[in-house]
Amino acid sequence: MSDPQVLIVGAGPSGADLAYRLAVAGVDVMVVDRLADLRQAAFSSAAVPWSAVEEHQLPESVIAARWSGWQLLGPGGQRRQWQAPQPLGAVLDFGALRHWLARRAEAAGARVALGWRAEGWRPHGAGACVQLRGPAGESRAVEANWVVDASGQQRALLGEPPPTQHPLVRGVGVEWLVQVDPLAWQRWADQLSFMLGSDWVPQGYGWVFPMGPGVLKVGICRLCDPRGPQPPLQTLLQQLLDRLGLGGCPVLDRHGGLVRSSIHRRENHQCGPLLGLGDAVSTANLLGGEGIRHALSSSAVLAPLLLTALSGKPSALRHYPRRLRRRLGWRWSLSGRLAQRTWLGLRTAAADRRLNSLLRGLEGCSADDLSALLFDYRFERYGLRALPYALGWR
């Protein structure tokens, strides 16, 4: 294992995409991931808007299903549906996505080392030295001019931001892949379905997404409230499945994970030769527990700056946090506040009533409007109705 110019820790969407961009530009780049097979441990529900499929030129092989509508089941189970004539998005096969991104980076010249875990780092000369543990337990030190922490919410090298200055809001999710008969499949196909209300999931929400034909992704996510005990997620998910009539379906896979982001994204993005990327610098959005396209955007922002730094102008990286904030947009933070406000408060009858009136207000919208609201965070379109929630006035 010879030393690369850039070492990336984590071959998730952000790390593998950055490896590709740097390799295409002729940089000697290595990406390591603790997973031995990127198709395994596919923890993400991986719903994305169609604009993300187009922008990042995702191939057919990573698309599990398309969707062109929304279905929201509110408190008490009232069902509302919105349908568009064209696809509004895709549910990706997250394992296939990671595998494809890593293969693409490798084809461009990046070195991809799987089964290698980064255990720590230290400054070394003008660069950094990273301690790696290999698949057979072997230890190895790799030196690089620049190291990128793309290890997701774990922040394996950057570590936790100081909680008093940059508190991380935590969402915890579990998801089961269930097999259903063709009739049940038809009920959930071609749309993203969300279950909203404290009787479904207190302090969170549930979902049913179409995966391949006859397979659904059913999950729940809850924001963690440090002030009190939390109901166990597995029980809540089983209750949700039972209530939807899916309780007896064979379960093909069970997975889950954490989404952790600071609301204002002011934490350090750089520590000398160490840079943070993707979820490691809070690009995951808490409103829908959604971050694949933002992780990919973070690599699009960092790549040109890192290339300038490699050409001898390291000061270019000073612009990284501001450019990434600009790329995510001012609505990104607003949606984080809305998420915190909405999900943490969703545990009383009064909160359910407020949610119900918000859902009633959305009845006149189109499916495209709903996508603009939930993926582009265009709350101001609904000014009088949604903005007070976003600003925390209600």
Ligand SMILES: Cc1cc2nc3c(=O)[nH]c(=O)nc-3n(C[C@H](O)[C@H](O)[C@H](O)COP(=O)(O)OP(=O)(O)OC[C@H]3O[C@@H](n4cnc5c(N)ncnc54)[C@H](O)[C@@H]3O)c2cc1C
């Ligand atoms: C339950 C759940 C549902 C989700 N649903 C959606 C959704 O529907 N749509 C959406 O867009 N987003 C969703 N997300 C969020 C999305 O998956 C993440 O925002 C996205 O994967 C972040 O990409 P990343 O590259 O920054 O980090 P990750 O995808 O987390 O990749 C980090 C990589 O680093 C590796 N790694 C970690 N530590 C080390 C180490 N010490 N050494 C070596 N390698 C290491 C990991 O194995 C991993 O492969 C969901 C997340 C969860 C938990």
